[in-house]
Amino acid sequence: MLIGYVRVSKSDESQVFDLQMDALKKAGVRKNNIYQDKASGKRDDRPGLMACLKALRTKDVLVVWKLDRLGRSLKHLVVTIHDLTDRGIGFKVLSGQGAEIDTSKASGKLVFGIFAALAEFERELISERTKAGLAAARARGRLGGRKFQLTKPQIRLAQAAMKKRDTSVGEFCEELGVTRQTLYRYVGPKGELRDYGKRVLKKK
Numbered sequence: 001m002l003i004g005y006v007r008v009s010k011s012d013e014s015q016v017f018d019l020q021m022d023a024l025k026k027a028g029v030r031k032n033n034i035y036q037d038k039a040s041g042k043r044d045d046r047p048g049l050m051a052c053l054k055a056l057r058t059k060d061v062l063v064v065w066k067l068d069r070l071g072r073s074l075k076h077l078v079v080t081i082h083d084l085t086d087r088g089i090g091f092k093v094l095s096g097q098g099a100e101i102d103t104s105k106a107s108g109k110l111v112f113g114i115f116a117a118l119a120e121f122e123r124e125l126i127s128e129r130t131k132a133g134l135a136a137a138r139a140r141g142r143l144g145g146r147k148f149q150l151t152k153p154q155i156r157l158a159q160a161a162m163k164k165r166d167t168s169v170g171e172f173c174e175e176l177g178v179t180r181q182t183l184y185r186y187v188g189p190k191g192e193l194r195d196y197g198k199r200v201l202k203k204k
Contacts, residue, residue: 163191
């Protein structure tokens with residue numbers, strides 16, 4: 001059985017489910033099998049998602065419009081889909097960056113394996129740089145964490161995303177966990193590097 005999940009970021013009526021609902025129904029998901037939330041992707045308390053995950057059974061396939069509708073972050077996404085796979089449940093993305101993912105097929109599993117590897121790489125990279133930054137600060141007699149809020153991989157991702165006309169800056173900021181003002185210190189509206197971004201990319 002195909003089970004769908006849709007989400008919009010705002011609780012007001014400035015965003016609607018129509019585009020996502022139409023895409024899911026076109027893919028064969030029945031309307032009464034689609035769960036929905038009006039909440040930020042960063043929030044843990046998404047009742048629609050919780051109900052959706054509980055409703056899924058072995059051999060079902062969870063269908064979403066885009067990857068960012070499901071996961072709070074790349075790590076959360078990988079953990080969630082691994083859990084579905086362990087339960088014998090497939091996962092399919094209809095459009096966007098993850099449109100090749102369909103874990104009910106061999107090729108889709110390969111693509112998801114790449115996403116999982118990227119998540120692990122990002123986690124290790126951030127951990128390694130955080131430790132190095134703290135060690136450098138201690139060596140100079142300072143305590144505290146990173147000076148910059150975005151890492152090199154995040155800045156490169158921001159450059160690519162901002163060059164695309166269909167990128168929602170608000171939702172992208174939610175995924176990065178920063179404000180719009182912070183993002184624009186690093187990358188401009190057309191993906192151009194700004195002062196903070198240049199300084200981070202120059203760091204060894």
